[in-house]
Amino acid sequence: MILRDAVHGDLSFNDAERRVIDTPQFQRLRGIRQTGTAYLVYPGALHTRFEHSLGTSAMARRIVATVRTNGFQVSREDEDAIALAALVHDVSHLPFGHTFEDERKLFPRHDNANRLGLFLSQGELSDALEASGHADSVRTMLTTSSKDHPWKRQIIASTIDADLLDYLRRDAYFAGLRQDYDDRILSTFVVEERQLAVDTRKMSTRTEILHLLRLRYFLTERIYYHHAKVISGAMIAKAVELAVDAGLREKDLYPLTDDGLFARLQTDGDAPIRRLIGAVNGRRLLKRAYGITTAEVGRRGRDDLIATYNRSVEARQRIEAEIADAVVLEPDQIILYCPDISAIKEARVWVTSRDGLKRLNEPLENPPVDVKVVEDQYERLWKLNVFAPESYRSRVREVCERIFGEPSTDP
Secondary structure: OEEEEOOOEEEEOOHHHHHHHOOHHHHHHHHOEOOHHHHHOOOOOOOEHHHHHHHHHHHHHHHHHHHHHOOOOOOHHHHHHHHHHHHOOOOOOOOOHHHHHHHOOOOOOOOOHHHHHHHHOOHHHHHHHHHHOOHHHHHHHHHOOOOOOHHHHHHHOOOOOHHHHHHHHHHHHHHOOOOOOOHHHHHOEEEEOOEEEEEOOOOOHHHHHHHHHHHHHHHHHHHHOOHHHHHHHHHHHHHHHHHHHOOOOHHHHOOOOHHHHHHHHHHHOOHHHHHHHHHHHOOOOOEEEEEEEHHHHHHHHHHHHHHHHHOOHHHHHHHHHHHHHHHOOOHHHOEEEOOOOOOOHHHHOEEEEOOEEEEOOOOOOOOOHHHHHHHHHHHOOOEEEEEEOHHHHHHHHHHHHHHHOOOOOOO
16 A cells, blocks of 8 residues: 655555554544644644654664664564554554643643553554554564563654654754755664664764754754644643543543544533633633743752642642632632743764764763753753633732742733
């Protein structure tokens, strides 16, 4: 089967892969947008986990071809299993999942071994994987950390991998941002000491890696952390949080798409839930009323705030209720957004050099200056925000400055 992809051109899939693609579990990904609510800012960003999964599988085969060319033996059986694993790596993704899982900590991550294992072991998808002859290899790659052949999983999910190389190019393209990386990076993958690595002994390879890190930072700042995307995602997450309090379970979200989630919340939810979802649909977003960064509170203060408000739903709800009471608003109209620590994991990529195999950012206590610059930039993206209706911004800011003991960085 050949499919025409907007980013990579013609992509070819064998019969086993076609059977997986045609399952209801995989087709559901057509309804899960890759970048969540980024379409509110970038109208073209309507691409989905479906085409990203196709692209990731294709990129995985390109990485396998490269390590073969660079002298490492990969059997056809292993290549097919890796391509299948890349194809289904996002199959357990929930609608707007990163917001629920990473930012609000309502559910485990989509790549949690238990949930992913469940998706891979039920229904037509399980049947298709069994028919391929690679079911056990795929499940092992995606749900365990193999010490025998870690390079196989690393092609799909590690630092610089097939997943990253697809979504960086895809997200930039559909957002209309003229940013890309050079394909030269795809010629530099090797397997050394059972680890997937990038060979920096080749000319300009280190420059290409740093370009990837900067591109990752650029897209994070411009798309993933854009304030309108963050606010709308927080509003959806708040609606789901209220629905969970009313009895919604994680498994209730498994068959849903983005639109299916909205429909369920608007049909079954109470007034605050319907108000939040209706506001997102109508782009009537809350506004930033208060914000502080690491520059104001320091790393220790930031870590304390994360420990308190990122990892505890109850603590967030208490502070949101306190702020809402102080300004006479309903609790759902105040949202505390406290993301986890921002770290650019791609800086941990394995690289080969004249000194042997090591991580790009090692030694950690004194990393290379050019890598540390990007790591520090990325870390500085962290920000605690409180969102409120526009007409209440000044009052909410005053209350928050009293509660948190720091002036707001927002005007």
